[in-house]
Amino acid sequence: MGHQVIIFDFSLIRGLWETRVKKNKERQRKEKERLEKSSLEKIKQEWNYILECRKKGIPQSKYLKNGFVDTDEKVLDTYGKTPQLQKKRALSDEANKERSKFIFQLSGQQWTEFPESLKDQTFLKEWHVSNTLIQTIPDYIALFQELRVLELSKNQINHLPVEIGCLKNLKVLNVSFNNLKSVPPELGDCENLEKLDLSGNMEIRELPFELSNLKQVTVVDVSANKFPSIPICVLRMSNLQWLDISSNNLRDLPEDIDRLDQLQTLLLQKNKLTYLPRALVNMPKLSLLVVSGDDLVEIPTAICESTTGLKFISLKDSPVETIVCEDTEEIIESEREREQFEKEFMKAYIEDLRERGMC
Secondary structure: OOOOOOOOOHHHHHHHHHHHHHHHHHHHHHHHHHHHHOHHHHHHHHHHHHHHHHHOOOOHHHHEEOOEEOOOOOHHHHOOOOHHHHHHHHHHHHHHHHHHHHEEEEEOOOOOOOOHHHHHOOOOOEEEEEOOOOOEOOHHHHHOOOOOEEEOOOOOOOEOOHHHHHOOOOOEEEOOOOOOOOOOHHHHHOOOOOEEEOOOOOOOOOOOHHHHHOOOOOEEEOOOOOOOOOOHHHHOOOOOOEEEOOOOOOOOOOOOHHHOOOOOEEEOOOOOOOEOOHHHHHOOOOOEEEEEOOOOOEOOHHHHOOOOOOEEEEEOOOOOOOOOOOOHHHHHHHHHHHHHHHHHHHHHHHHHHHHOOOO
């Protein structure tokens, strides 16, 4: 007896599939229209507009009227066209042209590795590489002794080479929104580092103790990872002024957090904190503290009644529906995009507070 063969009418299947696709597209179109009309979409558009204005250096008075964002104004198109500003911009362009000789820039998903010619340009002072498919940083980075800025955000980098410790003049390291799971101890040898951004890697759980040597660091951003506590090395960064450890797995804060006596901004939102230690009151320069969540059951009265000028902000988490799909990578990417948007939103919010002299 032979095998039973089932034969489908392909044209019928294709017709059913096309009908399903059309219905799905129609649902997506209606959802898009609904979002465009919703207040949430309007808020998002306003914040994006504010971010664009700030990137171009447009003062707040140009796009705000009576405290409301006026997105109908053609500020983005007209600002900077006066003779004085055009002359100033021309001088700035000339200076940027000279500076660009020492800057390496790379972007685009056609790039899966650094170009071979880069190896011979050891005079460079800055690398700006983003939105590529590059996974590894070449070992020859040790040759770039003049390097001051290493901006490598939004790539696919999965580890930092130990040679990064050879960059004694490095001041800025940004490897945010990559695929890092750890950081090499050798990074602690970058003794002149001032800004460290490891945000959005989603999987980093700890930092090596050797990073305690980074005494010049003023800004640390490790948000959107999996830290269960503030790393010991961070508590030993004596010059730290800005710490963003939001969107992690913190359940408590160290009782000796007040050893960070230069800290001005502490972002803790989207963690699992149940209480805040009284030690926060003993931080003389802390001017902005942001927390969130329904887990907080204990907040020292002294924090809310602080006379040191501390701005205490408690945010309520707004759950975002997780899109269920078969591809886990799509979920991760959507989380990354949400974290990026929330970071931009928070940054703009804090800048707005400072412009108004509120922190």
